[in-house]
Amino acid sequence: MAAVYLDHNATTPLDPRVLEVMLPWMSGGPGNPSSVHSFGQRAREAVDGARDAVARSLGGVPPEWVFTASGTEANNAVLLGLAHHWQARAKDLPGHLVISAVEHPSILRAADRLEASGFRVTRIAPDSDGAVDGERVAEALEDATFLVCLMLANNEVGSIQPVGRVAELCRERGIPVLCDAVQAVGKIPVSVRELGVDYLTLGAHKFYGPLGAAALWVRGGAAFESYLVGGGQERRRRAGTENVPAVVGLGKALELAVAELDERAAAMSAMRDRFEAGLGALGDVSIHARGTARLPNTSNIAFHGVAADSLMIRLDLEGFAVSAGSACSSGKPEPSATLTAMGIDPSTALSSLRVSFGTTNSLAETDRFLEVLERQLAAVRSHTRAAAGI
Ligand SMILES: Cc1ncc(COP(=O)(O)O)c(C=O)c1O
Incomplete structure (x- = not known):
């Protein structure tokens, strides 16, 4: 059997309908989306088509969406980038980060690293059901808090967190919120605008898309510093040639996940x-x-x-x-x-x-x-x- x-x-396994739209980009001609010639322009259209599909599926406008290679990279980019941004501005005042204690290791370990380099971190424990109390998150906010991280759904026990409420409380204090929605997308409704967060991350391989494709939403006007530096890809927010087949697959997998x-x-x-x-x-x-x-x-x-x-x-x-x-x-x-x-x-x-x-x-x-x-x-x-x- x-x-x-x-x-x-x-x-998750790759949906055959997703593979079908990826294959031409794996076996077809070369195409670097940054190239000005016709090969490059075709690849650019494919990447931008996927970006449009992501914005149609989860909200926001296409230029706010950044493609990355993994959910881990997207989460790291926000934490480490914003920490750097804080340091460059606040100089001697140590920055403060609030996270839930049940975040994915891509947030927990990034927070550990920041703590080891002088940032302060408050970790909010959940209740015995794995649910975080939004009011406790709000109580932990300080003037030096540069970011709050709260996942939408936990990967191990599946508990859904009060992200909308936390975003509302943080907005009153002008503190940005990162929502790791990697496990939530494709399983429960997700809308970046309804959640009211500033950053949101997802990964295609959790909703029947390919490995190696993920996305990060950066609300227009929110602070952001590129974690990977090099070329000017993704509006200078993520250097590195886009993985065209994987990005195309992400767009298709997300459209299917939302429709179904x-x-x-x-x-x-x-x-x-x-x-x-x-x-x-x-x-x-x-x-x-x-x-x-x-x-x-x-x-x-x-x-x-x-x-x-x-x-x-x-x-x-x-x-x-x-x-x-x-x-x-x-x-x-x-x-x-x-x-x-x-x-x-x-x-x-x-x-x-x-x-x-x-x-x-x-x-x-x-x-x-x-x-x-x-x-x-x-x-x-x-x-x-x-x-x-x-
Ligand atoms: C909640 C959550 N965040 C982030 C990640 C990391 O995603 P990736 O595997 O794309 O690096 C995972 C993967 O298991 C996850 O479950």
């Missing part, structure tokens, strides 16, 4: 809900972030007393790909930073698996997965009992 992919928050959003979300939540309803029969399990608004496709479950990495490997051998969520440095699994920030103890965090459904999954696969999960869970539990001599 074909393997079943249940790790769509890590990356309702039906995709309904199908994913039907599978997720069926899966979670079936978990009741599996003994000592609990579902993280269940008490808050969540992405329709994401389920993060603690199988108490069971090592999630062993369970994940057993499931993989049975043809089901899910994520254990723990970081594995130095050969020893470390509890997920998101679950830890939610106040979840290390042993529960290390027994947690993330299942993320996608458009290519079916209810029949969900049922088969539950059967295999039940069998493998029983096997790991009996193995654990035998090892403990119980």
